[in-house]
Amino acid sequence: LNQISEAKAINEIRTDVEAGLKPLIINISNDEYYDTIEEIRLIFPELVHHKAGEFVSTLYAELKSGQQLISAIEPWISSNENEAKNLKLIVNSIKSGTTALKLKYHLLINEDHKVFVNIVFLILGLPLHVVGVILNYLPYKVPEWLVNKKIKDPHFHSSIKMIGGSVTIFTYGLISSIIFGFVLGWNYGIIYFFCSPLLGLFSLKYWVLYLKTRGRIRYNLLRKKKDKKLTELLKLKEQLFTILKDLY
Template structure:
């Protein structure tokens, strides 16, 4: 398998872009000016969301990058063939068996040859999936790939390592937001002198430098003992900070979330008493929310007024028939999605299965159901149904989200009105 340009793969990418755009409310790309695909490029990203992570990168790449993934998913020959067709190459870890580690030399050598051909490489240097808002220690895989190949070329190949930070406002949520940040490239040629003196030290230094750059791009909660409280603080304060300090910036919510973490880290390091008080307040606030059936995602500081809530409810009621039509005609796609979910035990695959269902199941069932309509009625009806069915199904998905949001707003409104003292106390406790 040479992993070079494939027209079939390009067609799949076209539909992947559509499915991904429909899966998220908003996808924000920043720092794209740091990517020059005319040079040999290695994309190095944190890995939070299974298949979604590479899809977000594919969505912005001009070329067809080759991904390195853990070798255990290649065990079944049929799956291995599909993965290789999708430009995914196996990398072996200690958990895959020490006897298999030698196979990495072939993958790394092939990676070097692809870089020489200006085919981008992409991998997740943490070495495993991490759904939390934190960065695991970066491993040496990139150093082992790029330094030997640059040495062969007298460090004149010009390879650049582009760090990437991925952030999701709701990692499991449908129609949420995703942020993809491309950092400044690390030029491997800068390590030539050090590599000639000590290759092992250089490999470790490159690993450390990459880890530092990646940490700058993500929301990195390194204080694992208080991880939940940090996430509460983001839920309660990031949107406010976005409006106060980052208005007009497309990645404002990401920047605000990073600021929340920095502020708490600063308190933890320099004013532990104040930090402990914040943590106690956050926990008290969470208890109040739990008592009244609310969540940290609810906008408790600014309850909605009655008139907008009634107007929104009327719109939901009037559009309900369209929603029913959409869900009824999308029932087979929903059943297929539910069936696929049973194949995975880990919740990390929920967004991936949802996106894959949108990419394959919805078009397949739309085509089949349109054929049935054509056979029963006529082909003009079938053509109309072919466009109406997915559109109304997608609207129904949005309607479901809007309805959930309306219920949450109504609960917050009722809580603030029925328990004003508890509401006032809550709004003070959640302040950063």
């Protein structure tokens, strides 16, 4: 009897916790279409944010828009089995096609991407990027290498890397600053201590911009060549947009 009461109490606590967490999480209950719904959120973030009344990409906007998408699409999937299967095929085709062309979803628009300003900035900022990499590569890579080697569960990788990276960058910067101070004078040591992490942050932003610009250039070249796979991708995205627009 006591065991039954304990099990009942645990189930009630679990139910209460789930009910309390539900407004704070994106809960996709349809296992069969879980990946499909998640990919739709990635393909059309601007659409779901618009429906949520949010145009700014914030965590709250992402949560709210995701919840509204799920509340609209899951009942539709249950009531429209054939259409839902077609939706799943379209999403899978967009995902595989985008991967095959080495593109990202946000690049799939019916016009060329502007890259001139980005290219000029990348050329002018290259020397600072190189310096930032030299000063910060070692403390940045050590935690990543240790985590990938020692931590088997990938779910913990990002958080541990972030914490470990912060510690190693600070420690490495402090030790390097002391060495600079002894060798070149304390003024140089202080300057190094504050400039090193700033240059590291600049290098990170620079690298992200480089990847985005490279993707835009690749997309523009494919579009200029009128690549058949890209043309098909754009048609599939338009089909998906039509379905979602009518859905909610």
